[in-house]
Amino acid sequence: MASNRIISESSEWTFPLLKRFDQEIGRIAQEEFGLDTYANQVEVISSEQMIDAYSSVGLPINYHHWSYGKQFVATEQTYRRGQMGLAYEIVINSDPCIAYLMEENSMPMQALVIAHACYGHNSFFKGNYLFQTWTSADAIIDYLVFARTYIAECEERYGTEEVELLLDSCHSLMNYGVDRYRRPAPLSMAEEKRRQSERESYLQSQINDLWRTLPFADKEEGGLDERHFPGEPQENLLYFIEKNAPLLEPWQREIVRIVRKVAQYFYPQRQTQVMNEGWATFWHYTLLNRLYDEGFVGDGFMMEVLQSHTNVVYQPPFDSPYYSGINPYALGFAMMRDIRRICEEPTDEDRDWFPDMVDRDWRKVLDFAMRNFKDESFIAQFLSPHLMREFRMFAVSDDDREDTLEITAIHEETGYRHLRQRLADQYNLGSREPNIQVYKVDVRGDRSLTLRHFRYNRRPLGDSVDEMLRHIRRLWGFEVRMEAVDEHGRVQLVGGT
Amino acid sequence: MSHFIDRRLNSKNKSTVNRQRFLRRYKTQLKRAASDAVNRRSITDIDGGEQVGIPSKDISEPQFHHGSGGQRDMVHPGNKEFEAGDRVRRPEGGEGQGAGQGQAGRGGRGEDDFVFELSREEFLDLLFDDLELPNLVRNQLIGTTEFKTVRAGYSTEGAPTNIDVVRSLRGAIARRTALGAPHRGRIRELEEELAALLAAGAEETDAQVIALREEIDRLKTRIAALPFIDTFDLRYQSFTKLPEPTSKAVMLCIMDVSGSMDQVRKNLAKRFFILLYLFLQRNYDQIEVVFIRHHTIAQEVDEQEFFYSRETGGTVVSSALQLADEVIRERYDSETWNIYAAQASDGDNWDSDSTICRDLLIQNLLPLLRYYAYVEITPRQHQSLWYAYQDVKAAYAHFAMEEINGADDIFPVFRELFKRQEA
Numbered sequence: 001m002a003s004n005r006i007i008s009e010s011s012e013w014t015f016p017l018l019k020r021f022d023q024e025i026g027r028i029a030q031e032e033f034g035l036d037t038y039a040n041q042v043e044v045i046s047s048e049q050m051i052d053a054y055s056s057v058g059l060p061i062n063y064h065h066w067s068y069g070k071q072f073v074a075t076e077q078t079y080r081r082g083q084m085g086l087a088y089e090i091v092i093n094s095d096p097c098i099a100y101l102m103e104e105n106s107m108p109m110q111a112l113v114i115a116h117a118c119y120g121h122n123s124f125f126k127g128n129y130l131f132q133t134w135t136s137a138d139a140i141i142d143y144l145v146f147a148r149t150y151i152a153e154c155e156e157r158y159g160t161e162e163v164e165l166l167l168d169s170c171h172s173l174m175n176y177g178v179d180r181y182r183r184p185a186p187l188s189m190a191e192e193k194r195r196q197s198e199r200e201s202y203l204q205s206q207i208n209d210l211w212r213t214l215p216f217a218d219k220e221e222g223g224l225d226e227r228h229f230p231g232e233p234q235e236n237l238l239y240f241i242e243k244n245a246p247l248l249e250p251w252q253r254e255i256v257r258i259v260r261k262v263a264q265y266f267y268p269q270r271q272t273q274v275m276n277e278g279w280a281t282f283w284h285y286t287l288l289n290r291l292y293d294e295g296f297v298g299d300g301f302m303m304e305v306l307q308s309h310t311n312v313v314y315q316p317p318f319d320s321p322y323y324s325g326i327n328p329y330a331l332g333f334a335m336m337r338d339i340r341r342i343c344e345e346p347t348d349e350d351r352d353w354f355p356d357m358v359d360r361d362w363r364k365v366l367d368f369a370m371r372n373f374k375d376e377s378f379i380a381q382f383l384s385p386h387l388m389r390e391f392r393m394f395a396v397s398d399d400d401r402e403d404t405l406e407i408t409a410i411h412e413e414t415g416y417r418h419l420r421q422r423l424a425d426q427y428n429l430g431s432r433e434p435n436i437q438v439y440k441v442d443v444r445g446d447r448s449l450t451l452r453h454f455r456y457n458r459r460p461l462g463d464s465v466d467e468m469l470r471h472i473r474r475l476w477g478f479e480v481r482m483e484a485v486d487e488h489g490r491v492q493l494v495g496g497t
Numbered sequence: 498m499s500h501f502i503d504r505r506l507n508s509k510n511k512s513t514v515n516r517q518r519f520l521r522r523y524k525t526q527l528k529r530a531a532s533d534a535v536n537r538r539s540i541t542d543i544d545g546g547e548q549v550g551i552p553s554k555d556i557s558e559p560q561f562h563h564g565s566g567g568q569r570d571m572v573h574p575g576n577k578e579f580e581a582g583d584r585v586r587r588p589e590g591g592e593g594q595g596a597g598q599g600q601a602g603r604g605g606r607g608e609d610d611f612v613f614e615l616s617r618e619e620f621l622d623l624l625f626d627d628l629e630l631p632n633l634v635r636n637q638l639i640g641t642t643e644f645k646t647v648r649a650g651y652s653t654e655g656a657p658t659n660i661d662v663v664r665s666l667r668g669a670i671a672r673r674t675a676l677g678a679p680h681r682g683r684i685r686e687l688e689e690e691l692a693a694l695l696a697a698g699a700e701e702t703d704a705q706v707i708a709l710r711e712e713i714d715r716l717k718t719r720i721a722a723l724p725f726i727d728t729f730d731l732r733y734q735s736f737t738k739l740p741e742p743t744s745k746a747v748m749l750c751i752m753d754v755s756g757s758m759d760q761v762r763k764n765l766a767k768r769f770f771i772l773l774y775l776f777l778q779r780n781y782d783q784i785e786v787v788f789i790r791h792h793t794i795a796q797e798v799d800e801q802e803f804f805y806s807r808e809t810g811g812t813v814v815s816s817a818l819q820l821a822d823e824v825i826r827e828r829y830d831s832e833t834w835n836i837y838a839a840q841a842s843d844g845d846n847w848d849s850d851s852t853i854c855r856d857l858l859i860q861n862l863l864p865l866l867r868y869y870a871y872v873e874i875t876p877r878q879h880q881s882l883w884y885a886y887q888d889v890k891a892a893y894a895h896f897a898m899e900e901i902n903g904a905d906d907i908f909p910v911f912r913e914l915f916k917r918q919e920a
């Protein structure tokens with residue numbers, strides 16, 4: 001190809017160069033590969049600002065809380081000591097999709113980040129079903145503005161201390177603030193504001209109703225018709241507390257709700273780490289290679305990109321001192337590439353395992369996979385024997401009743417299915433986090449709340465139970481108990497306040 | 498279709514509030530860390546920021562997580578020699594706790610302290626929190642001779658040197674806009690009328706057209722005639738004088754350098770002086786330090802000599818107090834200066850001299866001073882000086898004495914001396 005098409009050989013970036021690269025990458029992404037994205041808003045920031053962005057969990061605007069300060073102090077410290085480089089980018093699931101570029105990056109790195117974030121992550125945010133279901137990209141920034149103002153007002157009115165304690169307790173339950181099966185209502189700033197005051201008075205009246213009449217009825221009915229509340233176990237602890245905690249003030253309920261909504265916003269990201277990073281990595285790799293093939297960038301540029309790329313997708317073996325679990329970038333990228341390989345150059349084994357993928361347009365298959373899966377199901381569906389061999393995977397079972405660990409499967413014919421099942425399960429939030437549900441409220445007696453932990457593979461709760469129960473008690477206002485239920489349905493009390 | 502925005506100039510201290518909240522929340526732990534640090538530090542860099550650590554478990558944010566036990570399956574990469582069905586020993590220390598809290602430390606680093614850097618300000622704030630200067634009376638306004646010139650907004654009259662160009666021109670623009678507005682509105686109307694006429698086929702020679710054109714021209718001249726700048730627009734920077742309470746302090750450091758004060762004791766004394774200096778610095782804009790050392794005779798010296806040169810010989814403490822008294826009377830009028838003195842000694846003195854010291858302090862010095870702190874650096878029995886000073890302590894509330902046995906004592910003693918008195 002004509003070498004005079006090369007956009008820039010320099011490693012220094014400028015705004016016109018950024019635009020030029022974005023234009024070419026965008027053209028390839030949309031016209032050639034059909035990536036559907038939100039509009040991009042690319043913001044160039046300094047490393048200090050990057051640390052700021054880091055410490056508010058990547059959100060461009062957020063309410064104040066000490067834990068973000070702690071995060072900030074920690075990040076700043078490790079960065080200053082040179083123990084950790086900052087991520088090259090942060091991308092925010094919003095419409096327009098906001099991506100941060102660090103000014104310290106070289107031109108090739110900026111191009112890589114643009115391809116990775118603005119076209120990779122961006123199209124994933126727009127396409128994946130979990131993001132579509134759980135987040136409203138067009139409303140999140142507005143909602144955060146609302147949340148920040150609301151919480152700041154509460155701090156003024158009720159004291160920073162008070163609000164902070166409440167937020168602490170809510171944050172500890174963040175992972176239990178999501179309905180896993182019901183579709184959430186969409187967010188909107190105007191709507192929120194309008195409904196907020198309405199909700200306040202309505203909610204309060206509901207709660208008073210629930211508690212008001214009951215003690216009187218007690219005498220007549222005796223113990224016969226014992227009403228079980230809630231009628232069914234509730235998995236969304238924060239929601240349950242927001243709607244039913246007897247003593248919370250309306251503003252406190254609103255704050256619980258805010259934390260719940262933010263948790264919900266992050267919920268899809270926690271479930272699609274492998275896919276999301278894999279998808280973005282696959283696309284920066286593919287897009288930039290295409291740019292190279294078309295002669296827009298030179299060898300030096302590509303070398304720098306590839307060096308950074310290989311660092312990102314490196315998977316240390318389990319016995320390496322650098323090993324800290326499976327690298328989601330490595331696994332995700334390998335799987336995306338593997339899907340393309342299966343479509344384009346299938347082996348007999350692939351024909352056997354993936355009969356409906358071979359010889360189809362890889363773009364369609366990959367797009368389908370991106371849209372309709374989360375990590376757990378993505379692995380269960382698409383992890384091929386070829387990859388398991390390449391990663392040399394093996395499954396270990398650790399049973400505290402045995403003295404030794406058992407290798408239950410390795411990368412061989414008889415082990416593939418077991419391996420794949422185990423790995424998928426590893427990404428299942430349901431088994432990764434303790435399954436805790438609201439079981440019962442003693443509406444007639446002491447108003448105590450009983451939670452139940454449904455044990456999975458006999459795994460007990462960690463040592464944070466007591467502290468957690470204190471947090472829940474702060475929200476609930478009355479006694480809180482935790483019971484553990486084992487596989488045979490036996491119930492055992494594990495803690496109470 | 499992508500928008501590029503340069504945010505590099507936006508403020509970068511977005512996290513300041515959160516950082517402050519974090520510090521506030523863990524103030525107790527941080528205070529402990531800060532006082533530990535002050536004893537550990539070398540004396541020369543006491544003025545910098547400081548690394549402090551808090552036990553990680555104190556600041557963890559709890560989550561529900563699985564504990565160890567039960568049965569769990571994990572998939573790992575990088576198999577080398579395992580076959581299905583193999584049994585291997587459980588690795589020591591256990592592997593990552595699955596989805597536990599945060600990231601496990603790399604390379605086997607366990608639960609360290611959460612260590613981070615405090616800025617100098619934050620460090621000193623924590624260090625001197627709850628401490629106050631006793632008898633801190635800013636020499637009051639009565640009889641002050643010092644004035645400070647401060648800005649006091651803008652005024653409509655003043656000296657030409659004080660004209661604020663930007664303000665004045667802004668006023669001029671506003672005036673021209675306001676005065677020209679009715680004319681411009683009229684011109685617009687007339688022009689519309691004119692355009693309508695011309696569109697309707699009127700000739701340039703038509704009387705109505707000519708009249709309109711004349712009127713428009715006349716109005717334009719009116720607008721052009723508005724003066725570009727008028728005396729009315731002028732704004733002057735205004736200054737005003739504020740009487741300023743004196744916030745000058747002088748600190749007299751008095752140290753015994755007789756043979757019995759070895760380098761170790763001098764270092765202890767130096768640390769104490771430095772703490773005092775830092776503390777005073779936070780309360781006063783301007784501080785002067787006077788170094789007086791003594792053996793049998795007293796001398797005013799510079800810092801280097803004060804701390805590092807060695808002298809031998811006996812000890813006459815009163816010589817130093819006398820010199821201090823002279824210095825004060827000569828240079829530091831107690832009406833305008835806040836005078837503090839700190840004395841460090843090992844307690845040795847000529848027996849008969851101690852009573853002279855007592856009288857000097859009671860009669861001459863203490864009435865001029867804000868505070869006098871005496872620290873005795875000795876592991877031994879107290880001698881006559883200590884007992885003589887106890888009389889002084891009984892006579893004056895702003896005289897304090899404490900005893901230091903080692904480096905660990907310095908900060909506690911300092912705190913004791915400057916503890917905030919409960920009202």
